[in-house]
Amino acid sequence: MRFSLYMDDYETEKIFSYLRWLFLAAAALLFYLPALSDTLQWNSASLPILLAFGFLYMTAAQIALHKMNTRPKAFSIITKAGIAFDYIAFFWLIILSGGIFSLLMPIAFLIVMHATIYWRTRGAILSSVFLTAGYTAVLFGGSRTDNYSNLVFLLTIMFIWIIGLFGSMIILRERQHYKQKEIYHELLARDYLTNLYNHRCFQEQMNKLSLKADPFFIVMGDIDHFKPINDKFGHLAGDEVLKELGEIFSEVVNIFGGQAFRYGGEEFAFLMPESDETRLVAFFHTIFVKLNDNKFTSERIPISMSFGVSLHESTRKVGKSLEIADQYLYQAKNTGKNQVHFECGKVMKNHDIKLKAVSVS
Numbered sequence: 001m002r003f004s005l006y007m008d009d010y011e012t013e014k015i016f017s018y019l020r021w022l023f024l025a026a027a028a029l030l031f032y033l034p035a036l037s038d039t040l041q042w043n044s045a046s047l048p049i050l051l052a053f054g055f056l057y058m059t060a061a062q063i064a065l066h067k068m069n070t071r072p073k074a075f076s077i078i079t080k081a082g083i084a085f086d087y088i089a090f091f092w093l094i095i096l097s098g099g100i101f102s103l104l105m106p107i108a109f110l111i112v113m114h115a116t117i118y119w120r121t122r123g124a125i126l127s128s129v130f131l132t133a134g135y136t137a138v139l140f141g142g143s144r145t146d147n148y149s150n151l152v153f154l155l156t157i158m159f160i161w162i163i164g165l166f167g168s169m170i171i172l173r174e175r176q177h178y179k180q181k182e183i184y185h186e187l188l189a190r191d192y193l194t195n196l197y198n199h200r201c202f203q204e205q206m207n208k209l210s211l212k213a214d215p216f217f218i219v220m221g222d223i224d225h226f227k228p229i230n231d232k233f234g235h236l237a238g239d240e241v242l243k244e245l246g247e248i249f250s251e252v253v254n255i256f257g258g259q260a261f262r263y264g265g266e267e268f269a270f271l272m273p274e275s276d277e278t279r280l281v282a283f284f285h286t287i288f289v290k291l292n293d294n295k296f297t298s299e300r301i302p303i304s305m306s307f308g309v310s311l312h313e314s315t316r317k318v319g320k321s322l323e324i325a326d327q328y329l330y331q332a333k334n335t336g337k338n339q340v341h342f343e344c345g346k347v348m349k350n351h352d353i354k355l356k357a358v359s360v361s
Helices: 009-032 034-040 047-067 072-096 107-141 147-189 199-210 226-233 235-256 277-293 318-334 350-360
Strands: 216-223 259-264 267-272 305-312 339-342 347-349
Touching: 009 034, 009 047, 009 072, 009 107, 047 072, 072 107, 107 147, 147 199, 199 259, 199 267, 199 318, 216 226, 216 318, 226 235, 235 259, 235 267, 235 277, 267 277, 277 305, 277 347, 277 350, 305 318, 318 339, 347 350
Parallel strands: 305 339
Antiparallel strands: 216 267, 216 305, 259 267, 339 347
């Protein structure tokens, strides 16, 4: 897991899941380590039940968190259950460790922050309300209700609301700034017309992949006869063609685990991290079938494309691999178009795919 001061909700929940294990270990030490327990003299009668309950819940939550891959519905259930567990465990420990005089009171601030991260202002207010209710129950359920205990109670509630809410305001502000930063980054990284990542992002991602030892495919693609389309139907129709192609490429690369970019003009680029040529052939087969099955814009314009492919390995510079992919693209353009030329010498023609489709039908 990467460490960052700015984390999405999934990464934040993982941090809280690790903190629970830390607090579980700390609670066991505080109650059972003689050097501490003899000094604190806290009531540990029901602690084994809490520790067992916590261990079972946290183990199940940890497994679910790592397996769900941030599915929204499952994630919502885990976060709600996590905050509910924190609330129950917190007051259980408060009761065992001195009631309203417990040294563990500052954990309440974490609960408020945790709720604020997922439910914003509503989470901050509701968590503060529930903490106030819990502390009130602890006060009236305790054996001591003199003026001093009342003062401690009022100060504790005041700190929960002031520090909790102010801390929550800071969280909301920082997360809003981070989201704005992400939006600006997306605007800079994406091509406005096709919604694909742009040339600059392509160069960054390609260089990033080249730093790893794993080989990957660089694919350059170009629309065949694009200038006549602009001349005949106009540039608005040409823009619509690019937009619709962007939608197709986004769909296909998601299936095959690659990345699609608008390189510039009518040129596109793809990065395919897996170096399995069979899978890459399936990728191009899907692209050609999509191109064959679609007529673009309201003018019903047929579109074909040519591609060049190189396999980048750590034995050469990434710029050279890009140059080779570009050379094979122009080789495909100059030898009939509507086909793919691979660095290994393989040629894949869309015409053959059309013939197979006709023979099957």
